[in-house]
Amino acid sequence: MSVVIYHNPRCSKSRQTLELLRSNGVAPEIREYLKSPPSVSEIEEVLGLLSIEPVDLMRRKEAPFKELGLGDGSKDRASLIQAMHDNPILIERPIVIANGKAAIGRPPEDVLKIL
Structure with missing residues (x-):
């Protein structure tokens, strides 16, 4: 396994x-x-396996979450996933x-x- x-x-x-x-x-x-961030497609795969939306995989108390305005509902799915790739500290x-x-x-x- x-x-x-x-x-x-x-x-x-x-x-x-x-x-x-x-x-x-x-x-x-x-x-x-944090050293080797997952690719956008790997994040997509994880989201699919977990059956959750991108924002549900994010650590909302991390600075980039607030700084990038990720919780205001204005970002589309692709933008949220890209934010996790670019800022892996956001990933739960x-x-x-x-x-x-x-x-x-x-x-x-x-x-x-x-x-």
């Missing part, structure tokens, strides 16, 4: 999710998305992809349902 985690090692929930995966015998591919974390499904690890135990 191939498992990928979009991981931020500075985030406690991301670290907890990674540890939870490992304690369940899963050795995921770790993608430090951690995201785990496995078995053709995705889950956000908030709380970390939410990722177990897709394994």
Whole structure:
């Protein structure tokens, strides 16, 4: 089984999710998305797997969210996705992809349902 985690090692929930995966015998591919941002098409794929809209994958308290006016409803889907690609700090974390499904690890135990 191939498992990928979009991981931020500075985030406690991301670290907890990674540890939870490992304690369940899963050795995921770790993608430090702040160092290597996902492409626009990868973000689209994650959104599809999660069945959510772009704004629902965004961290609304991050400075770029406010600075770019991403919460005012004026931006189209493509603009929101591009903003996440250009400013990966906006992407909610951690995201785990496995078995053709995705889950956000908030709380970390939410990722177990897709394994």
